[in-house]
Amino acid sequence: MSTATRxxxxxxxxxxxxxxxxxxxxxxxxxxxxxxxxxxAGIFGAPLTPPTPGTFDLIGYTTVxxxxxxxxYFQNSLVVxxxxxxxxxxxxxxxxxxxxxxxxxxxxxxxLYLALGIMIPIRLGTVAILQLMVASGLVNTLTALILVYTAxxxxxAIFILSEFMKQVSDDLKNAGRxxxxxxxxxFFRLVLPLVRPSMATVxxxxxxxxxxxxxxxxxxxxxxxxxTVTLGAQLFxxxxxxxxxxxxxxxxxxxxxxxxxxxxxSRQLIRGITSGAVK
Amino acid sequence: xxxxxxxxxxxxxxxxxxxxxxNLEVTDGEFVVFVGPSGCGKSTLLRVIAGLEDSTSGRxxxxxxxxxxxxxAKRGIxxxxxxxxLYPHLTVKNNMGLGLKQANTPAAExxxxxxxxxxxxxxxPYLERRPAELSxxxxxxxxxxxxxxxxxxxxxxxxxxxxxxxxxxxxxxxxIAQLHRRLKATMIYVTHDQVEAMxxxxxxxxxxxxxxxxxxxxxxxxxxxxxxxVAGFIxxxxxxxxxxxxxxxxxxxxxxxxxxxxxxxxxxxxxxTVVHAEHLGADTNLYLDCEKAGLITVxxxxxxxxxxxxxLYATPDPAKTYRFGADGKVLK
Numbered sequence: 001m002s003t004a005t006r007x008x009x010x011x012x013x014x015x016x017x018x019x020x021x022x023x024x025x026x027x028x029x030x031x032x033x034x035x036x037x038x039x040x041a042g043i044f045g046a047p048l049t050p051p052t053p054g055t056f057d058l059i060g061y062t063t064v065x066x067x068x069x070x071x072x073y074f075q076n077s078l079v080v081x082x083x084x085x086x087x088x089x090x091x092x093x094x095x096x097x098x099x100x101x102x103x104x105x106x107x108x109x110x111x112l113y114l115a116l117g118i119m120i121p122i123r124l125g126t127v128a129i130l131q132l133m134v135a136s137g138l139v140n141t142l143t144a145l146i147l148v149y150t151a152x153x154x155x156x157a158i159f160i161l162s163e164f165m166k167q168v169s170d171d172l173k174n175a176g177r178x179x180x181x182x183x184x185x186x187f188f189r190l191v192l193p194l195v196r197p198s199m200a201t202v203x204x205x206x207x208x209x210x211x212x213x214x215x216x217x218x219x220x221x222x223x224x225x226x227x228t229v230t231l232g233a234q235l236f237x238x239x240x241x242x243x244x245x246x247x248x249x250x251x252x253x254x255x256x257x258x259x260x261x262x263x264x265x266s267r268q269l270i271r272g273i274t275s276g277a278v279k
Numbered sequence: 280x281x282x283x284x285x286x287x288x289x290x291x292x293x294x295x296x297x298x299x300x301x302n303l304e305v306t307d308g309e310f311v312v313f314v315g316p317s318g319c320g321k322s323t324l325l326r327v328i329a330g331l332e333d334s335t336s337g338r339x340x341x342x343x344x345x346x347x348x349x350x351x352a353k354r355g356i357x358x359x360x361x362x363x364x365l366y367p368h369l370t371v372k373n374n375m376g377l378g379l380k381q382a383n384t385p386a387a388e389x390x391x392x393x394x395x396x397x398x399x400x401x402x403x404p405y406l407e408r409r410p411a412e413l414s415x416x417x418x419x420x421x422x423x424x425x426x427x428x429x430x431x432x433x434x435x436x437x438x439x440x441x442x443x444x445x446x447x448x449x450x451x452x453x454x455i456a457q458l459h460r461r462l463k464a465t466m467i468y469v470t471h472d473q474v475e476a477m478x479x480x481x482x483x484x485x486x487x488x489x490x491x492x493x494x495x496x497x498x499x500x501x502x503x504x505x506x507x508x509v510a511g512f513i514x515x516x517x518x519x520x521x522x523x524x525x526x527x528x529x530x531x532x533x534x535x536x537x538x539x540x541x542x543x544x545x546x547x548x549x550x551x552t553v554v555h556a557e558h559l560g561a562d563t564n565l566y567l568d569c570e571k572a573g574l575i576t577v578x579x580x581x582x583x584x585x586x587x588x589x590x591l592y593a594t595p596d597p598a599k600t601y602r603f604g605a606d607g608k609v610l611k
Contacts, residue, residue: 103292171364171437174331175425179378180352193368 029255036060036248043244060249063236069224070250073232078257080142080228081210084149088206089199091150092157093165097187099158100165101173111162117155122148123215133220140223148216153206160205164198165191200268203261211258229254281307281342281432281465283328288337290323297323298334299489305467305482310459313469314476314512315486321469322437324486328467329435330354342432352381357426358435361442363418365410365425371397372406375425389428396427399461400454416447423458436468440475452478473513477501485509507607510534516564519575523602526571530602530610537564537578539599542585547592551575553585567593 034050035043042055051057064070099111122129129148130139138144168191176186192199217231233250236243283305290298297320305311313321326332328339330351338347346354357378365374375396376389397403400420410418419439426434436455440448456479459466470476476483477497485492485500485508493505497513504510510518516537523530541547542565551569563583568574577593585591602610 169362169364171360171362172366174326174329174351175358175360175364175366177331178329178351178356178358179425180381181377189368190366 032248033252033255036245036252038245040245043248057245060245060247061253063243063246064249064253067235067246069227070229070232070253073227073229074253074257076142076226077211077228077230077254080145080149081207081257081261083142083146084153084210085203085207087146087150088153088157089203092154092202093161093192093195093199094187095154095158096161096165097191100162111158115155115159117152118159122152126215126219130219138220140221140226142221142226144220145216145226145228148220149210149213153210156205157202160202161195161198164195168194197268200265204265207261208258211254283433283465283467284338284340285324285328286338286340288324288327288334288339290320290327290332291335297489298327301337301489301491303484303491303494305465307465308463310466310468310479310481311484312476312480312482313467313484313486314471314473315492316512317471318488319486320489321471321486325358325435325437325467325469328433329356329358352378355432356435357429357431357433358437359419359422359426359439361438363410363415363422363442365418365421367410370407370409371402371413371421371424374410374421375428378425378429392428392430393424396424399427399458400424415443416451419443419451420454423455427458427462432465434464434466436466438470439468440470440472455479473515477513483513485512487512503609504601505609507532507534507603510601510603510609516576516578518601519572520603521572521575525573528602531605532603532607534601534603535575535595536599537576538580539596540575540577540593541596542567542577542579542583542591542593544589544591547594549575549593549595551591551593553587553589553591555587556583556585558582565591567591569593 031047035047037051037058037060038055039057039059042051042057045055049055095114099107099114133139133144138147172190172194173186176190181189212230213228214230214234217226217228218234221227222231229250233247233254236246236250283303285301285303288298288301289296301324313324315321323332327334330339330346330349334347338345340346341354341356366377369377372393375393379389379392393406397406400423402417402420402424405413405417405421410421413421419442422439439455440451443451452475455466455468459479468475468479480497482494483497483500484494487508492512493500493509500509500513504513507520511520511534514536518534518536519540521533521535523533526533549567549569549572551567551572554566554568554574556566557564560582562581563579563585565577565579565583565585566574567577572593575593604610
C-alpha cells in the first residue's frame with residue numbers, strides 16, 4: 001500500500017478524535033436504550049451499567065404497551081410525519097423548480113419571501129395558528145398538524161432545492177421541450193430524479209423536528225385520538241412521580257421509526273451533502 | 280421544405296440587449312453556421328429559432344409559416360446540444376424515440392426510423408444501453424440520432440463538438456458533414472470555432488455584439504471580409520493589423536494575413552526581430568517584432584529555421600493587403 005499520503009500517528013490521531021466524538025454522541029442514546037431494559041431499582045442503583053440478569057426487567061415496555069394506546073400514538077406520529085414530508089417535498093420541489101427555472105417579475109423577491117420562514121420560527125405564530133385552526137374546526141385533527149408542519153418545512157426545502165435545481169442542465173430540460181414533453185413531465189421525469197440526493201437531505205432535515213415535536217401536538221391536537229408519541233410519553237412524566245421505566249421504553253421505541261427512515265434516506269443523503277463540494 | 284426567415288428579431292434580457300435586430304434568410308438544404316466570440320448572441324439566436332426563448336420583437340418564419348408563437352415541439356425542428364442532454368433514465372432507443380412517441384407516431388414507424396438513424400450513425404450495438412454506459416463520442420452520436428429520427432424541417436446544432444476531445448471532434452465533424460450531404464436537410468450550426476465554420480458551412484453568419492457583421496460563403500469571408508472584425512475572426516492565425524499612420528498610409532488600419540507575408544533575411548518592407556517561432560511541421564509561425572509594424576505573425580509553409588533574436592524582413596503581398604477605414608469597414 002502506498003504510504004505517501006498516510007502516516008501511522010496521524011491515522012491513529014484522526015481515529016481517536018472520531019471515536020471519542022462517536023462515543024460522546026452515542027452515549028445518551030445507549031444510556032436510554034440500556035436503562036429501558038432495567039428495573040426501577042436497577043436504573044437508580046447503577047444507571048451506567050448494562051442490564052444484568054439481576055436488574056433486567058421489561059416492566060417499562062409492558063407498561064408502555066399496556067397502558068395508554070401507544071400503537072395508536074405511533075400511527076399518529078407516522079401519519080403526520082410521512083404526510084408532512086410528502087407535502088414538503090412535493091410543494092418544496094415544485095416551488096424550487098419554478099424559482100430556478102422561470103424568469104418572471106419578482107422572482108428573487110418571491111424567493112426571499114419563501115425563504116423568510118427559515119429566519120422566523122413558526123412558533124411565534126402559535127396563537128394565530130390556534131385561532132385559525134379553531135375557526136376552521138381543525139383542532140384535534142391530524143390535518144392541523146400536517147398543515148403546520150408542511151408550512152414549517154417548506155422554507156428550508158425551497159431554499160436548498162432551488163440551489164440544486166439550478167445545477168440541473170438547461171440543455172436537458174430544453175431537449176425535453178423540443179421533444180414535446182410538458183413542463184410537468186420535465187419536472188417529474190427529468191429533474192426530480194437528478195435532484196434525488198438533495199431531496200433525501202431535505203427529507204431528513206424536515207423529518208426529525210416533526211417527529212420530535214411536542215409543541216404543536218400539545219396545543220393543536222392533544223386529544224386521546226390524535227396524540228403523537230412524544231405527547232404520549234408525557235403521560236408517564238408526573239409532577240411528583242415519574243415512571244422512568246415507561247418513559248425510557250417509550251423513547252427507545254420512538255427512536256426506531258426515525259432510524260428506519262434515516263437508513264432509507266441516508267445512502268442518498270451522503271451524496272446530497274457532498275455533491276456541492278466535490279463536483 | 281426547410282426554409283427559414285428571420286425578420287428583425289430583437290431579444291433583450293431586462294436592460295441588456297442581446298440581439299439587436301437580426302435579419303436572415305436560409306434556403307432549403309443549406310448548411311448555415313453562426314459564428315462569433317462568446318457573448319455575441321449566437322446561442323440566443325438559435326434558442327429563439329428553436330422557440331426556447333421568446334424574441335422581444337420580430338418574426339421567425341419556418342417554411343413560410345410564422346412560428347413566433349409556436350411551442351418548440353410543434354416547430355418541426357430538432358436540436359443537438361453541447362452537453363448531449365440525453366435522458367439519463369432511458370435507453371438509447373427510447374432516447375431517440377421519445378419525441379416521436381410524444382407526437383403519437385405509430386410504434387412500427389418509430390422502430391423503422393430508429394433503425395435507419397442507428398445504422399447511419401453505427402449505433403446498433405448500443406440501442407439497449409443507457410447514456411451513462413456510453414463514451415462522449417457515442418453520446419453525441421445518440422443526440423444526433425435523436426434529431427435525425429424526428430425528420431425535422433430544421434436541424435439546430437448548439438456547439439455540438441465543444442465537449443469532445445480533438446480527435447473525436449474531427450471525426451464527428453466529418454459525420455455531420457456526411458449527414459448533411461445524405462439528408463439534404465437544412466442545418467443551422469452554432470460554434471465559436473472558426474475552423475468548424477469554414478469546414479462545414481455553405482454559408483457563414485458572423486455575429487458580434489448582437490449584430491450580424493457579414494453573411495457569406497467561407498471563401499467569400501476569407502477573401503473579401505466586409506470589415507475589420509470579420510477579417511480578424513476568420514482565418515488562423517489571426518490577421519495582422521497595423522496602424523496605417525505608422526506605415527504612412529491614408530487608411531486607418533492595414534490588414535495582412537500571416538500567410539500573405541514573405542520573409543527574407545536580407546531585405547524587405549518591414550524590418551523586425553524574431554520573438555518566437557512555432558514549428559508545426561507543415562508550417563511555421565514566426566512572431567516578429569517589427570520597427571514599423573509592431574508585433575506581427577508570419578506563417579510560412581514548410582519548415583523554416585529562425586532563432587529568436589535573429590533579424591528578418593517581412594514583406595506583405597500587395598494584392599492581398601486589406602485597408603480599413605476609421606469605422607472598421609473595408610476601403611475599396
